[in-house]
Amino acid sequence: MTGVYIASSDAESDKRTVALGLTELLAGTVDTIGVFRPIVAEHGRDPLVETLRRRYEITDPYEDCVGVSYRRVHSAPEEAMAEIVASYARLAARRSAVVVVGTDYTDVGTPTEFAFNARVAANLGVPVLLMVSGEGRNASGVRSEIAVVQAELAREHATRITTVVDGVAPGRVAELRERLEGIAYVLPDVPGIGAPTVRDLQDACDGRLLFGEGARLTRDTSGLEIATMSLPGLLDRLSADRLVLLSADRAGSLLPALVAAHSSPDFPSLAGVLLTGDTEMPEPVWRLLTGMNVRLPVLATSLDTYAAATRLSSVRGGLTPLPDKKVESAVAAFGSALDGPELLARLRVSRSESVTPLMFEHTLLERARGDRRRVVLPEGTDERVLRAADLLLRRNVVDLTLLGPARKIRARAGELGVDLTGVDIIDPEHSELRERFAREYASLRAHKGVTVELARDTVAEVSYFGTLMVHCGLADGMVSGARHTTAQTIRPSFEILRSGLVSSVFFMCLADRVLVYGDCAVVPDPTAEQLAEIAASSADTAARFGVDPRVAMLSYSTGASGGGADVEKVREATEMVREARPDLELEGPIQYDAAIDPAVARAKLPDSRVAGHATVFVVPDLNTGNTLYKGVQRSAGAVAVGPVLQGLRKPVNDLSRGATVRDIVNTVAITAVQAQEPRT
Incomplete structure (x- = not known):
């Protein structure tokens, strides 16, 4: 188990940014994360604990995430310390990593408060991530402050693992980073983090x-x-x-x-x-x-x-749990200021073999951020799309283009408090691109009798306009479907971007792993040839996103135990895949329980390398697939990411009309990662 204690040397530091950023870093690396505050106010719930529990889906009850009240520390300090240690030990015993957030200089009492936090860290046996305020301090002042608190840590037998200087005005960041290199990380002031809601x-x-x-x-x-x-x-x-x-x-x-x-x-x-x-x-x-x-x-x-x-006029922010946009701003600031791998190495954190939904999403965003692409969102006035755009921009994940009337989009964004700085907004009705796209679309569909005159009306529709932006290289991918049907979203892709059989997969994020289901959204009743192509495409998509593909061709029969036209179709498709893709680990026909449960697999297919360990599940038809993924999603509490389309020259992905902001963020990130890959 890994633990780290965030302690500030004075009241000026705001631990929320570091607490959020550190928890984000650990949640993307280990399978179970916990948060603990040794001392909290006697009444009400601590807003930072509640922010972290909500953001990182921490299931521990609030009472397990806190130690004692300030009053308890004042009245019986030794007993309070023993209770803090016992509470932390119970939480740490069931978590891979725990982020401990020290006091806020509200009641323990300066100047003894830092010494108290150091004593708690020493008793918990966890290293201290020291925070020093950079407000009003130059590099020399920061060094002096670090020396003073380092001596305090030594007196209390606590260990400092690193130092973060926070609250630094943007104009001073570069200078301080240069002067404090190797001594401390420099974290710029996060705009709005302290503003009251x-x-x-x-x-x-x-x-x-x-x-x-x-x-x-x-x-x-x-x-x-x-x-x-x-x-x-x-x-x-x-x-x-x-x-x-x-x-x-x-x-x-x-x-x-x-x-x-x-x-x-x-x-x-x-x-x-x-x-x-x-x-x-x-x-x-x-x-x-x-x-x-x-x-x-x-x-x-x-x-x-x-x-x-x-x-x-005297109210400070943080009296309530932080809203998502502040969380994203804090996480982005932490990620850009600190070297995550170096910090994990100092903490001796090794990556978990399990893959949780948070770990999968963290990896998605990191990969998208590593090679930024432009994604067009045709539904520019939808509230969920605007909120997702705000979060994506705060995390520097992608560049964005929104389609729709600019005045209407900006008015809606202003009404929602959404920041669209840096977003391109294009109104297809009045864009100078409309004529260019009309000629391009007419050329592509001339064999269907489409003229430029007819195309002018077609390309003004946002799904066609967005798809043509992708086709012409003005965007790297498109995500739509929050308001449009699947047909409205993907029909233009079929006409303009198709490179083979278009199918789809869902990434099913379970508690400890990610599975891939295909095809659950596009091809109603595939032939054996189409099923084989879906299997190969799904395996490639899985590998692209870090899932080692072990392919199960699902049926109501396992091996040679049953017959019938439906089973024969799966058996024939399996042989086609084996012949075309000998590099893939593949089993079929196979029932779902034999594909996923090692105990059942040992009884039904004891010699199979895939049975009991499948990661890619290929369903025989859309009816089966849609039922399967929704059943697993609801009964197992899985996070379903998708559908992710396959068989297009450039990525276009569909949203459910019930999509949440989180769904949109994930789908945009997937689209950006798809766009990073060389495509044929």
């Missing part, structure tokens, strides 16, 4: 939500705007992500206008509106807003405007 401010003033969607409460705020002037003056003063404080007795004259301005692309997008005071909103105004389908959070508090502004 709307929910932080809501909790601080005991606010209640009147209008708007609760999901918008995770949006960062950039400050407060007190509405004391007339409407023209107020509109002129608005800036992005502000929370507007508005006396409830003025809501009738100003609130509808603020809601309208928030939805307009010509005004900054607000974080929310807080109505102050106990005055009830006039009924006609309430009725008007109810009919406007307000998405902007409108909150109400009993505090008057002065009291609310005074209380909210």
